[in-house]
Amino acid sequence: MSEQPAPARKTRVAVLFGGRSGEHAISAATAAGVLRAIDRSKYDVVPVGITREGRWVVAADEPERWELAPGRLPEVTSEDGAEVVLSLTAGERTLRVLEPGQVPSLLGEVDVVFPLLHGPFGEDGTLQGLLELADVRYVGPGVLASAVGMDKHFMKLVLEGQGIPVGPYTVIQARDWEHHPEEATAAVARLGLPVFVKPARAGSSLGISRVDDLAGLPAAIAEAQRHDPKVVVEQGIEGREIECAVLGGRHGGPARASLPGEIVVDHGAHTFYDFEAKYLDESAVQLSCPADLPDKVVSQVRSLAVRTFDAVGAEGLSRVDVFVTPDESVVVNEINTMPGFTPFSMYPRMWAATGIAYPDLVDELIQLALERPLGLR
Numbered sequence: 001m002s003e004q005p006a007p008a009r010k011t012r013v014a015v016l017f018g019g020r021s022g023e024h025a026i027s028a029a030t031a032a033g034v035l036r037a038i039d040r041s042k043y044d045v046v047p048v049g050i051t052r053e054g055r056w057v058v059a060a061d062e063p064e065r066w067e068l069a070p071g072r073l074p075e076v077t078s079e080d081g082a083e084v085v086l087s088l089t090a091g092e093r094t095l096r097v098l099e100p101g102q103v104p105s106l107l108g109e110v111d112v113v114f115p116l117l118h119g120p121f122g123e124d125g126t127l128q129g130l131l132e133l134a135d136v137r138y139v140g141p142g143v144l145a146s147a148v149g150m151d152k153h154f155m156k157l158v159l160e161g162q163g164i165p166v167g168p169y170t171v172i173q174a175r176d177w178e179h180h181p182e183e184a185t186a187a188v189a190r191l192g193l194p195v196f197v198k199p200a201r202a203g204s205s206l207g208i209s210r211v212d213d214l215a216g217l218p219a220a221i222a223e224a225q226r227h228d229p230k231v232v233v234e235q236g237i238e239g240r241e242i243e244c245a246v247l248g249g250r251h252g253g254p255a256r257a258s259l260p261g262e263i264v265v266d267h268g269a270h271t272f273y274d275f276e277a278k279y280l281d282e283s284a285v286q287l288s289c290p291a292d293l294p295d296k297v298v299s300q301v302r303s304l305a306v307r308t309f310d311a312v313g314a315e316g317l318s319r320v321d322v323f324v325t326p327d328e329s330v331v332v333n334e335i336n337t338m339p340g341f342t343p344f345s346m347y348p349r350m351w352a353a354t355g356i357a358y359p360d361l362v363d364e365l366i367q368l369a370l371e372r373p374l375g376l377r
Contacts, residue, residue, distance in 0.1 A: 010044040013366060014095065014110045016127075017059070017066070018050040018076035021119030022206045022227055025073035026340060030116045031059075032066040032074075033342040037359040043366070046095065046108065048084055049076030050117070057081040058097060086110075090135045112369045113138040116341060118203050120228075123338045124150035139369045140316040141337045142377075148312045149337035152200050152232045155312065162311040164304065165331045167237045167323070171200070174229035177221060185217060187233075194236040197221060199228035203336060210236070237331060239323035241265075242291055244305035245339070245350040246318045247361075248368050255309050257302035258350040262291035287346060289353040293324065300330050308335050316368050319347045 015038075017031035018024055031047065038045055049059035058081035060066075066074045083098040093110050113136055117123055125147035131138045141149065148154050153171045160166060170187040177184050188195055188211075197220035199207040207227040209220035224231045245258035264286040293301070305320035312318075312335060319339035323331045339347040348358045356364065 010042060011111045011366070011370070012044040012046060012108055013038065014046045014048050014113045015116065016048050016050065016113055017116040018052075019117040019119070020050070020052055020054050020121040021117070021123075021202070023118035023203055024052055024075060025068065027116050027118050027122070028066040028074035028076060029068045030118070030341040030345070032063040033345075033348075033358070034114060034116060034362055035061060035066070036063040037343070037362050038366075039359065039363060042363070044108075046110070048095070049080055050122070051076050051078055051080075053078075054121070056084040056086070058084055086130070086134055086136070088130075088134050090133070093134060093136050110136060112136075112366055114366065114369075115140060115338070118338055118340075119206075120150065120201055123203070124201060135374050137369045137372060137374065139365045141312070141314040141318065145313040145315065146337050149314065149318065149335045150201050150203075151230075152198060152334060153230065155334060156232075159308060159311055159332055162307070164308055164311060165329070167331050167333070168235040170233050172221065172231040172233060174225065177225075177231070181218075185214060188217060189214060191233065191235040196234045196236060197224050198232050198234065199224045199226075200230040200232045202227040234333075237323045237325065237333075239325040239331070240291075241333075242293070242301055242322050242324050242330075243346050243350065244301050244320050244322070245347045245354075246305050246309040246314070246320060247351070247356075247364065248314075248316050250368065251371065255306045255314075257305045258354040259290035260293065260298055260301045260305075261287060261289040261346050261350045261353070262293075263287060263346070287349065289346070289349045294328070297324060297328050297330070304330055304332060308332055312337075315372065316365055317347070 015031055015034055017027045019027055047059040047061050049057050055078055085096050087094045095110055113131055115127055115138055123146060125143040128143045128146050148158050156166045168191055172184045194210055194212045197209045197211055207224045209223050211217055211220045221231055241263045242260045244260045247256045249255050301322055308320045309318050314337055319336045321333040323333055341347060343358050348361055351361050
């Protein structure tokens with residue numbers, strides 16, 4: 001009697017979340033959505049959490065454990081599981097579990113990493129560089145695109161160099177504010193008020209302040225510097241806040257843009273789309289997908305989103321945020337190379353409105369990562 005062939009191993013996906021940035025809880029909430037939606041008949045899922053101190057641990061495969069809840073922000077801790085390390089031997093692609101006093105055990109070979117990390121030390125090219133060293137395929141943009149997308153200063157320089165419209169801004173380095181605050185204040189004043197003061201390398205609206213009077217500038221800069229010593233100050237632009245989701249093309253094809261969505265904030269409760277409005281006060285925000293825009297503006301937004309995606313060399317996914325001004329001009333605000341990805345986040349909602357449901361979107365991103373060649377590309 002001939003032996004039966006061993007069943008084919010399912011593709012193993014390491015879902016990586018948490019991390020050292022201020023967006024730790026948002027990352028965990030994103031992981032909850034992906035863990036719930038991923039096709040378990042097709043993929044072997046290994047949840048790996050990163051603590052705020054940077055320790056990798058085997059995390060609970062329990063979506064409800066990582067969801068945002070009133071009065072509770074999820075957090076990965078060392079108590080969640082045994083420590084995990086990724087082999088950095090190129091091509092080995094293995095995760096090993098470290099138990100105190102025991103020989104490390106093999107968790108298994110990883111086919112693709114789904115990094116759901118937001119902010120520095122995860123979305124900024126650092127993790128992507130680690131995965132490149134290990135020859136591990138992963139979802140999302142590579143090292144350079146991630147770094148450029150994370151740093152609003154260099155992002156704007158790259159987009160300007162490609163002829164993509166961005167709003168007026170100035171950059172305040174920590175040394176400039178410490179030694180020459182008058183010059184920095186004068187540069188902000190030349191932008192005109194109001195302005196928005198932002199950490200250069202943070203997301204999820206963390207550390208952002210609207211300044212309507214220069215007397216409030218020092219406090220706004222101090223708040224931004226709690227998250228990043230480098231600060232970007234942007235001129236307030238009158239216009240509607242529109243977002244567009246971009247998905248990489250299959251088999252070398254062009255990137256795809258979703259129908260645009262719009263964020264409408266109750267300005268009686270929030271002066272702008274801040275962290276609380278985005279994640280904690282759903283009643284103050286209306287998310288409209290697709291946005292009510294003329295067809296020619298929709299076409300312009302989608303085209304500009306793909307141009308922005310290509311300008312930074314993005315892969316996999318990104319969300320491009322723009323302003324549509326009263327004269328129907330479109331100005332790029334920023335690109336987010338690992339946007340919020342809960343089922344209620346704008347990125348998957350825009351794709352749902354365009355015809356790709358959340359579970360299918362998760363699958364598409366994994367397939368894009370699997371077909372991407374290793375090494376330089």
